[in-house]
Amino acid sequence: MEDIKAYIETGILELYVLGDISQAEKLQVEEMAEKYPEIKAELAEIERSLEAYALENAIEPPVHLRERVLNSLVTSFANDDSFPTKETTEIFYDDRIIKDNVVALSTPKANNFYKYAFAASMLALIASVFGLFSLNNQLKESNEVIASLQTKNTSFANQVNYIENEVDVLRDPEVKVLKLQGLPKAPGAQLTVAWSPKKKKVMINMEDMKLAANDKDHQYQLWAIVDKKPVDLGVFDAAKTDTAGMKQMKSVANAVMFAVTLEKRGGVSSPTMDQMVVATKI
Amino acid sequence: MTKKRKISLTEEELVAALRNREKIAIEALYDMYSSSLLGVISRIVIDEATAEDVLQETFIKIWNSFQSYSSEKGRLFTWMVNIARNLSIDKIRSKDFKNQNKNQELENNVTFIDEQVNTVYKPELMGIKDLVEKLKPEQKVILDLVYFKGYTHVEAAEELGVPLGTIKTRLRMAILQLRKYFN
Numbered sequence: 001m002e003d004i005k006a007y008i009e010t011g012i013l014e015l016y017v018l019g020d021i022s023q024a025e026k027l028q029v030e031e032m033a034e035k036y037p038e039i040k041a042e043l044a045e046i047e048r049s050l051e052a053y054a055l056e057n058a059i060e061p062p063v064h065l066r067e068r069v070l071n072s073l074v075t076s077f078a079n080d081d082s083f084p085t086k087e088t089t090e091i092f093y094d095d096r097i098i099k100d101n102v103v104a105l106s107t108p109k110a111n112n113f114y115k116y117a118f119a120a121s122m123l124a125l126i127a128s129v130f131g132l133f134s135l136n137n138q139l140k141e142s143n144e145v146i147a148s149l150q151t152k153n154t155s156f157a158n159q160v161n162y163i164e165n166e167v168d169v170l171r172d173p174e175v176k177v178l179k180l181q182g183l184p185k186a187p188g189a190q191l192t193v194a195w196s197p198k199k200k201k202v203m204i205n206m207e208d209m210k211l212a213a214n215d216k217d218h219q220y221q222l223w224a225i226v227d228k229k230p231v232d233l234g235v236f237d238a239a240k241t242d243t244a245g246m247k248q249m250k251s252v253a254n255a256v257m258f259a260v261t262l263e264k265r266g267g268v269s270s271p272t273m274d275q276m277v278v279a280t281k282i
Numbered sequence: 283m284t285k286k287r288k289i290s291l292t293e294e295e296l297v298a299a300l301r302n303r304e305k306i307a308i309e310a311l312y313d314m315y316s317s318s319l320l321g322v323i324s325r326i327v328i329d330e331a332t333a334e335d336v337l338q339e340t341f342i343k344i345w346n347s348f349q350s351y352s353s354e355k356g357r358l359f360t361w362m363v364n365i366a367r368n369l370s371i372d373k374i375r376s377k378d379f380k381n382q383n384k385n386q387e388l389e390n391n392v393t394f395i396d397e398q399v400n401t402v403y404k405p406e407l408m409g410i411k412d413l414v415e416k417l418k419p420e421q422k423v424i425l426d427l428v429y430f431k432g433y434t435h436v437e438a439a440e441e442l443g444v445p446l447g448t449i450k451t452r453l454r455m456a457i458l459q460l461r462k463y464f465n
Contacts, residue, residue: 010450011450011454014450014453014457015450015453018429018453019364019367019368020428020434020435030355033355043356044357045461045465046457046461047356047359047360048357048461049457049460049461049464049465050363050457051318051357051359051360051363052460053425053429053464054318054319054321054322054363057321057322057325058317058320058321059317059320059321059324060317061317061320061334061337065316065334065337065338066312066313066316068338069312069316069337069338069341070308070309070312072338072341072342073341073342073345074305
């Protein structure tokens with residue numbers, strides 16, 4: 001007990017608190033404080049009084065300094081509150097490690113972002129290429145459909161035109177519809193001729209024509225008898241052509257008879273009488 | 283922001299918060315100790331702006347090396363005041379600071395020298411009247427040299443031309459006076 005009191009009175013505890021002793025003495029004081037509660041209590045008293053003395057001599061820092069100091073701490077150790085572990089404490093101990101740590105944390109984040117962004121844009125690119133292809137195909141199909149519809153439309157329009165012509169001819173009260181009947185050479189043959197003497201217009205109906213098919217060296221030739229002489233009204237084929245409902249022949253004003261002969265292709269200047277297939281008088 | 287209420291925690295709460303690296307600990311630390319620490323720093327580093335820099339460095343060091351503080355070995359303030367004192371002494375011994383002082387203007391020198399030899403007391407640095415009367419001048423000089431100015435007791439003995447044993451005794455008596463006064 002005497003020893004402890006003497007130890008306290010050397011004033012070493014005061015120097016300890018003031019940080020004014022060697023490392024060896026420091027360890028000794030700490031050892032003593034652990035062993036003897038009196039020494040520990042004495043140290044606490046000295047500390048408390050010096051702290052109070054410092055408070056008496058305190059100088060209030062300017063208001064702006066608070067912000068500056070807090071910012072410098074918060075900035076240096078930003079985000080640390082999301083890692084309140086002992087490891088983090090150690091990491092933050094060394095400035096150099098702090099910097100390394102910040103870099104290590106932020107780098108993979110940035111990497112991931114660009115990775116995902118790249119993957120997303122590749123995906124978008126592939127999707128749009130597919131989209132473009134499928135759209136292109138659809139466009140092609142649509143164009144084909146439109147083309148075929150246009151063709152059909154044209155052919156319909158043509159057909160309508162022919163039918164209209166036909167109807168016009170048949171409705172015209174001036175027009176005479178003549179049935180040319182088969183002669184002994186071709187008993188079943190038949191041809192309808194529409195003739196408008198006023199308009200000098202002659203047409204043959206290809207639809208209900210009943211004539212033997214001609215070969216490629218021969219054609220049928222239509223004749224009109226005018227003033228007892230045969231007049232050439234043009235040649236035609238027995239085979240139906242897709243454009244034909246009514247076929248317009250050469251003009252004639254006053255005929256007394258119509259007849260058809262089978263002649264060599266292109267027609268002849270005067271009919272071969274024994275090749276006459278159909279005829280009718282008016 | 284400037285009117286914000288100051289944060290105050292018990293020392294145990296503050297130490298725990300500092301260990302957990304909580305943000306509130308930084309504010310509480312500053313609010314509770316900045317003025318006391320600046321009082322010590324300002325005794326060593328006279329220039330106000332430099333003293334404020336040292337205060338900032340002190341808080342950074344406290345925060346950075348907090349795990350080296352052990353509450354079993356002493357009070358938090360004792361540990362912090364040693365950091366503040368050491369950083370202050372480092373500052374006035376640094377080349378920058380010495381150069382800066384060489385460039386001081388002439389008319390500032392008188393007050394500067396006065397402050398350096400402690401012949402002029404700033405009113406804000408004086409303890410309350412009662413306390414000053416309790417502390418004998420020779421006790422106060424030694425206490426201030428060692429506690430505030432960072433002298434070792436050996437340096438103080440040389441400075442004052444007093445035997446080492448006397449310095450130690452006076453230091454102890456000064457602190458005993460403080461204990462009586464504050465308890």
